[in-house]
Amino acid sequence: MFELSEQAIDIAGLRHRLQDPRAGGFVSFEGWVRDHNQGKTVIALAYEAYPALARREGAKIIDEAKQRFDILHAVCVHRVGQLAIGDMAVWVGVSAAHRDAAFAACRYILDEVKSRVPIWKNESWSDGQSGWVE
Secondary structure, three states: OEEEEOOOOOHHHHHHHHOOOOOOEEEEEEEEOOOEEOOEEEEEEEEEEOHHHHHHHHHHHHHHHHHHOOEEEEEEEEEOEEEEOOOEEEEEEEEEOOHHHHHHHHHHHHHHHHHHOOEEEEEEEOOOOEEEEO
């Protein structure tokens, strides 16, 4: 499952979706908005997405992870809209019978989402400027 969200990410609800009595391992990743990037002080940022394509490509990545790794369930949620420093921007969770598969699938999902899903980041900096970040 891949989702875009304008609201804070509900970690407890997502973890509940991943629980499975067959699972011996659960791995998650949280990406937070930091206060700096490329030598600039960041004061806020906004994520924009092309929703239909983002959801389709994100779902494809989740399906690929399920095929490549011996996992039971996987979820990725990416925020869109205005975020403040410290807000969670992305969450990935994977449950599997064994931890190695969960770790590998979690990293794969995050790396692929960051490189393939059409989500763009616009940072606001302390000098009053803002710009799109690669």
